[in-house]
Amino acid sequence: GAVVSQHPSRVICKSGTSVKIECRSLDFQATTMFWYRQFPKQSLMLMATSNEGSKATYEQGVEKDKFLINHASLTLSTLTVTSAHPEDSSFYICSARLAGGPLTDTQYFGPGTRLTVL
Amino acid sequence: GDSVTQMEGPVTLSEEAFLTINCTYTATGYPSLFWYVQYPGEGLQLLLKATKADDKGSNKGFEATYRKETTSFHLEKGSVQVSDSAVYFCALSEYTGGSNYKLTFGKGTLLTVNP
Numbered sequence: 416g417a418v419v420s421q422h423p424s425r426v427i428c429k430s431g432t433s434v435k436i437e438c439r440s441l442d443f444q445a446t447t448m449f450w451y452r453q454f455p456k457q458s459l460m461l462m463a464t465s466n467e468g469s470k471a472t473y474e475q476g477v478e479k480d481k482f483l484i485n486h487a488s489l490t491l492s493t494l495t496v497t498s499a500h501p502e503d504s505s506f507y508i509c510s511a512r513l514a515g516g517p518l519t520d521t522q523y524f525g526p527g528t529r530l531t532v533l
Numbered sequence: 534g535d536s537v538t539q540m541e542g543p544v545t546l547s548e549e550a551f552l553t554i555n556c557t558y559t560a561t562g563y564p565s566l567f568w569y570v571q572y573p574g575e576g577l578q579l580l581l582k583a584t585k586a587d588d589k590g591s592n593k594g595f596e597a598t599y600r601k602e603t604t605s606f607h608l609e610k611g612s613v614q615v616s617d618s619a620v621y622f623c624a625l626s627e628y629t630g631g632s633n634y635k636l637t638f639g640k641g642t643l644l645t646v647n648p
Contacts (some may be wrong), residue, residue, distance in 0.1 A: 419576075421576070449635075449636075456641075456643075457640065457641070458622065458638045458639065458640045458641050459577070459622070459638050461635060461636070464629075464633060464635065466633075492643075497603075505545040508576050508577065510577075510636075512634070520565050520626035520628075520634035521567075521579065521582060522579075522636055523567075523579065524569070524576040524577040524578065524579075525576050526575050527574075527575065527576040529545060529574075
């Protein structure tokens with residue numbers, strides 16, 4: 416149980432284009448989804464927290480107009496990298512937290528999306 | 534804010550060797566503590582967790598005990614296998630208000646196990 420998927424797993428795009436990454440909780444409903452960015456051989460950096468039906472909360476230094484997050488349902492969140500540039504190339508990972516039941520702080524992670532901007 | 538410090542890698546061991554990866558934390562509250570594992574090219578998988586002092590999390594032969602007095606959550610395994618080769622992340626959860634928590638990660642420790 417508690418499986419999170421991401422699509423696509425890998426994307427290559429030209430500079431200036433926009434890319435959308437989907438994050439889905441497959442067998443549970445997620446009150447909250449998180450988006451992380453991971454640079455090579457480094458830890459995860461939290462970009463934003465999104466709660467279903469409300470605006471995402473962005474971490475300091477993350478441009479909300481560049482990284483658009485939509486959490487339209489309890490099983491789907493999307494991250495859109497707008498006007499992507501080579502410096503946006505990275506590994507993007509989402510996670511989800513279970514909805515309902517006792518409040519839990521455990522997050523379940525997706526497999527990640529490798530974005531390469533040429 | 535809260536923080537997590539892990540021993541720096543890389544760690545290279547022979548198969549069946551004993552593994553310890555140190556993790557210490559600073560926190561203002563009483564966080565839950567986690568170990569996540571990341572295999573090459575993949576996302577993170579929850580390995581184990583502990584929610585209060587003296588709790589021991591265990592999974593797949595790995596163990597870690599929540600030590601409040603030393604603010605530590607060291608990961609151990611008695612006999613590692615080649616398939617354990619991965620990056621291991623220690624993390625704590627920080628309550629941010631309402632129903633929200635935020636994970637703070639250590640920098641990760643690369644473990645390579647040779648046959």
